[in-house]
Structure formats: C-alpha cells, structure tokens
Amino acid sequence: MKSLRPVTMLQFILIISSFQISVAFLSIPRELARHAGTDGWMVIFLGWGLATLASIAIVKLMKYSPNSSILDLIQRYIGVWAAKLAALIFMSYYLLLAYDGYMIASLVIKLWLLPSTYIYILVLLLLIPTFQIAQHGFQAIGRYSEIVTILSIWIPFIYVSTLSRAHWLYLLPIFKEGWFPVLSSIQFMIYPMLGIGLVLFLYPQLVNKKRALPAMIISNTLTCIVYLGITLICYVYFSPDEIGEYNDPVISIMKSIEFQFIERVEVVFIAFYLFVFSCIWIPSMYLVSRCSASLVGKGQERYHLAVWCIVIEISFFLYRPSFIESAQVNYALNYIGFMMEFVLPAGVLLYVTIRKKMGGGQRT
Numbered sequence: 001m002k003s004l005r006p007v008t009m010l011q012f013i014l015i016i017s018s019f020q021i022s023v024a025f026l027s028i029p030r031e032l033a034r035h036a037g038t039d040g041w042m043v044i045f046l047g048w049g050l051a052t053l054a055s056i057a058i059v060k061l062m063k064y065s066p067n068s069s070i071l072d073l074i075q076r077y078i079g080v081w082a083a084k085l086a087a088l089i090f091m092s093y094y095l096l097l098a099y100d101g102y103m104i105a106s107l108v109i110k111l112w113l114l115p116s117t118y119i120y121i122l123v124l125l126l127l128i129p130t131f132q133i134a135q136h137g138f139q140a141i142g143r144y145s146e147i148v149t150i151l152s153i154w155i156p157f158i159y160v161s162t163l164s165r166a167h168w169l170y171l172l173p174i175f176k177e178g179w180f181p182v183l184s185s186i187q188f189m190i191y192p193m194l195g196i197g198l199v200l201f202l203y204p205q206l207v208n209k210k211r212a213l214p215a216m217i218i219s220n221t222l223t224c225i226v227y228l229g230i231t232l233i234c235y236v237y238f239s240p241d242e243i244g245e246y247n248d249p250v251i252s253i254m255k256s257i258e259f260q261f262i263e264r265v266e267v268v269f270i271a272f273y274l275f276v277f278s279c280i281w282i283p284s285m286y287l288v289s290r291c292s293a294s295l296v297g298k299g300q301e302r303y304h305l306a307v308w309c310i311v312i313e314i315s316f317f318l319y320r321p322s323f324i325e326s327a328q329v330n331y332a333l334n335y336i337g338f339m340m341e342f343v344l345p346a347g348v349l350l351y352v353t354i355r356k357k358m359g360g361g362q363r364t
Contacts, residue, residue: 007205009215011142015202016219018145018279019195021226023104025276026250027330028192028227029234033243036185038171041231043182047189048224054342055196055216061349062203062212064356070200070348071294077352084295091291093340095308097194098284100329102126102312103321105277112251112270120316127309130278134286135302138205141283148275155272156226158265159233162253166236190334190342192227193220195280197341201287247323285309 007015032040065073071090075083106122114122133144175182196216206212234249237256246252254266262268289305296304 005137005139005205006207007138007142007202008207009211011139011145012202012206012212013215013219013222014145014149015138015142015279015283016195016198016216017222018148018276019198019283020193020219020223022276022278022280023101024192024194025226025230026104026108026248029231029249030244030246031188032185032231033235033240035188036181037176038235038240039175039177039182040185041171041228041235043185043189044224044227044231046183046186047193047227048220050186050189050342051193051196051220052217054345055199055213055220057346057349058196058199059203059213059216061345061352062199063209064352065204066209067204069204070345071291073352074348077355087291087295089340091288091295093336094284094287094291096329096333096336098281098288099312099315100326100333101277101281101284102316103326103329105274105281106316107321107323107326108248108251108270108277109274113267119320120313123316124313126274126278126281127313130282130285131305131309134282134289135305137286138202138283141286144282145279148279151272151275155269156229158257158269159230159253161257162233162237165256166233167239168236170236170238170240171232187334187338190338191330193223194333194337194341195223196220197337197345198283198287200345201290285312 029040032043036043061073062070065076068076071083071087074086102123105126106119109122110117110119133140199212199216203209203212206215230250234243234253237253238246238249243249251266251270254269255264257265259265285305285308286301288308289301292304292308293301
C-alpha cells in the first residue's frame with residue numbers, strides 16, 4: 001500500500017464540517033420549515049445526536065483497521081469479492097454526491113449570476129480546480145478546507161446584521177402541532193449531516209487517531225451550530241407562511257442588506273460561497289477515483305479522476321437538470337446517505353465484532 005500523507009486534527013475537522021455545510025446550507029431552513037414549521041430548528045439537535053451515534057460506530061469500526069481504509073478492512077474480514085462490491089457501491093455513492101454538488105452550484109450560479117451561460121460551461125469551469133486539488137489527496141483537500149474556512153469568516157457577520165429586522169414572536173408558540181412534526185422531520189437532517197462517511201477513508205491518514213471521535217463530535221457540533229444559526233435567522237426574518245415559498249431563503253435574505261460600498265451583497269456571497277460549495281465535490285471526486293482504481297486494480301488515481309471529470313462534463317452537456325430534479329436527488333440522498341453512512345458502517349462493525357468474538361479472525 002502506498003504511503004499516505006498525514007492529515008492534522010484541524011484539517012480532519014474542517015474536511016468533514018465543510019463537506020456537511022457545503023450545499024445543505026442553502027436548503028436546510030426551507031426544508032425544515034416545510035415539514036416542521038417554525039419548530040424545525042429543534043430537528044437540528046436530533047440530527048446532531050444521530051450523527052454522533054453514527055460517528056461512534058465509524059470510529060469503533062476503523063479501530064479494527066487503523067492503517068487502511070474501509071475497503072481493505074472489508075477485504076480482510078469478508079473477502080475480495082465483498083471489497084470489490086463495496087468499492088463499486090462507494091464509487092457510485094460519491095459520484096452521485098459530486099454530481100449533486102455540481103448540479104446545485106451550477107443552477108444557483110445560473111439563476112443569480114450568469115443566466116445566459118450554459119450549465120455545462122459552468123461545470124467545466126468548476127471541474128478544472130477540482131482536478132488540480134483532488135489529485136493530491138486528503139492532505140491537499142485539508143489545506144484547501146482551511147483556506148475556505150478563513151475566506152468564509154465574514155459570512156456569519158452579514159447574517160447577524162439582519163437581526164435588526166427580526167420578529168422573534170415568529171418562533172412562538174413552541175410545539176404548535178406537537179412532537180410528531182419535529183420527530184418525523186429527522187429524516188431531512190440526514191442529507192445535511194452527510195460527510196461523516198469520509199472517515200472510512202480518511203481515518204488512516206489522521207495524525208492522532210486516539211482523538212478521532214472527539215474530532216468528529218466537534219465537527220458535527222460546528223456544523224449544527226451553523227445550521228441552527230442560519231435556520232433561526234431565516235425563521236425570525238421571514239414569516240412562517242412566507243419562508244416555505246422561497247427556494248433559497250438563505251440567499252434571498254441577502255437582498256435586504258445594503259452597504260454604501262456595494263449594491264448587491266448576494267452576488268458577492270454566491271461568488272465566495274462557491275469555495276464552500278466545492279468542499280463537497282472535491283473530496284467526493286477524489287474518493288470516486290480512489291474507489292475506481294481499487295475496483296479496476298490498475299492505473300493511477302489521477303488518471304481515473306481525469307476520466308470521471310470528463311464523464312461528469314459529458315453528462316451535463318447531454319442533460320440539463322432543473323431545480324425540481326435537484327430537489328428529487330436531494331430527497332433520494334436522504335435515504336441513500338442514511339444507508340451508506342449510518343447503516344452500512346454499523347452493519348460492518350456488527351459483523352466484524354461477532355467474527356472477532358467467535359474467533360474467526362481475519363481472512364488470509
């Protein structure tokens with residue numbers, strides 16, 4: 001196995017958190033408002049709890065194979081055929097996540113910034129830096145996540161400035177329709193919390209593996225703080241009947257902000273937020289190439305990455321998605337992501353634990 005470049009604890013936290021926040025940041029206030037009303041902010045705490053339980057299972061699983069990825073662990077305990085199948089499944093899953101990220105980003109750019117530009121041209125411009133960064137692996141992605149975090153520090157202060165027009169009474173009364181809408185809406189927190197599954201491949205490169213679980217909890221907590229902040233701001237700015245009508249309330253709220261030195265704040269926001277958008281498709285494309293190379297068994301990962309970038313570009317050239325189709329993909333990812341990042345690691349952990357206790361050990 002080739003040597004893996006180490007990833008620091010800060011990079012580990014930011015890779016996961018930025019992956020989670022990326023595209024879900026724009027949709028979470030709308031989705032929670034549509035399904036749980038103004039009580040939707042409470043669902044975020046349930047999502048944090050669910051993600052924390054999944055994080056515990058993932059870290060316990062990876063302790064059985066601290067120096068190799070989930071694919072090597074599956075091959076060691078289940079067999080080569082199972083590892084190949086897992087590589088195919090993970091490749092398809094992260095390809096879908098990358099495609100979803102490109103789709104949402106290109107649609108938002110086309111709607112708010114460049115309405116006359118073809119989507120496949122926008123995607124081509126996004127694929128070029130993707131290849132440049134993703135070919136160098138998680139260490140480069142971690143450094144990129146640090147830069148993106150620094151560039152995004154100003155964004156929360158812009159949203160806080162809108163609180164001067166807030167109507168806090170919009171949040172009352174609490175539990176308008178009881179507990180059921182809140183509990184039943186937890187399924188819509190799966191998509192915003194996707195990203196913990198990166199640890200299945202990222203864990204071997206972590207410098208201090210003993211602190212992996214606290215780092216994942218910190219990452220999930222940072223993500224939920226961001227979600228909670230933007231959700232509450234949207235809830236107290238828009239009326240309960242109004243917020244569900246906006247496709248992107250997180251961007252629409254920017255139209256009310258005025259500065260003497262800039263006319264349209266939302267344009268600057270979208271331009272900068274493209275860096276945050278990229279934090280979902282860059283790691284995803286890297287893992288697609290990595291799983292593809294593992295599945296085929298030959299060729300460097302960068303060549304596989306180049307091929308998949310070409311495939312993505314061709315797909316957008318042949319098919320032009322819409323916001324409706326984007327919402328359908330997001331809805332499907334709630335279920336697919338739950339199986340891939342919550343159920344699958346728990347299932348493999350259960351199998352490996354039972355096999356260890358039964359004295360089966362590793363396959364030779």
